Amino acid sequence: MGCICKTQANQQTIKTKLVIVGLEQSGKTAIFEYIKRGNFFETQPTEGYNVDFNNKDYLIFDLAGRTPNLWQHYYQNADGIIFVIDSSKKENLQQVKEQLMKLNQDIELLNIGVLIMFTKSDLQLIDCEAFLEECEVLKNTEQEKVWQSCSSKTGEGINEGIQKLMLLIKKWNIRRQKI
Ligand SMILES: Nc1nc2c(ncn2[C@@H]2O[C@H](COP(=O)(O)OP(=O)(O)OP(=O)(O)O)[C@@H](O)[C@H]2O)c(=O)[nH]1
Ligand SMILES: [Mg+2]
Numbered sequence: 186m187g188c189i190c191k192t193q194a195n196q197q198t199i200k201t202k203l204v205i206v207g208l209e210q211s212g213k214t215a216i217f218e219y220i221k222r223g224n225f226f227e228t229q230p231t232e233g234y235n236v237d238f239n240n241k242d243y244l245i246f247d248l249a250g251r252t253p254n255l256w257q258h259y260y261q262n263a264d265g266i267i268f269v270i271d272s273s274k275k276e277n278l279q280q281v282k283e284q285l286m287k288l289n290q291d292i293e294l295l296n297i298g299v300l301i302m303f304t305k306s307d308l309q310l311i312d313c314e315a316f317l318e319e320c321e322v323l324k325n326t327e328q329e330k331v332w333q334s335c336s337s338k339t340g341e342g343i344n345e346g347i348q349k350l351m352l353l354i355k356k357w358n359i360r361r362q363k364i
Contacts, residue, residue, distance in 0.1 A: 305336060
């Protein structure tokens with residue numbers, strides 16, 4: 186992650202660094218804004234990234250879906266990744282699978298907790314569990330992941346997802362200390 190992350194982390198003793206990734210228009214910024222404001226906020230497509238470091242618990246980078254080749258550069262110093270899937274879109278699930286496989290490869294040697302967020306649950310069309318089963322992402326016990334269905338319109342599931350991610354990050358930190 187870039188120097189902004191490290192500088193701000195030092196100044197504000199931020200505990201946890203998170204990165205939000207996912208396909209274009211999947212709902213990343215809406216989740217980022219919901220975490221920041223506690224309500225839905227109408228978004229624009231992201232250019233580059235958004236960052237929030239005012240909340241001392243988290244430093245969050247919300248990356249642009251249109252430049253997936255840049256995501257990996259933010260993983261190095263991250264504690265957690267939120268991979269966002271638009272659960273109202275069945276047509277791009279193949280692309281989602283490919284990005285999830287790429288994510289697995291990119292973080293193979295890093296101790297990072299991954300939360301898969303199926304967002305737009307207010308419009309939900311896909312069967313999340315069947316999808317996860319089909320693409321086998323949760324079967325790799327070496328690289329444990331958690332998942333949650335959520336909506337940035339209603340707020341449903343967002344805090345639950347973050348709590349699951351925090352627990353997973355704690356586990357990773359304990360494992361890291363044992364190594
Ligand atoms: N109904 C519904 N719409 C949502 C939800 N989350 C996001 N949207 C809408 O989906 C569209 C895309 O949301 P963004 O959060 O901007 O998506 P993004 O993943 O940040 O997109 P990029 O920055 O282009 O990669 C916007 O029109 C949002 O209003 C949700 O939970 N429910
Ligand atoms: Mg965005």
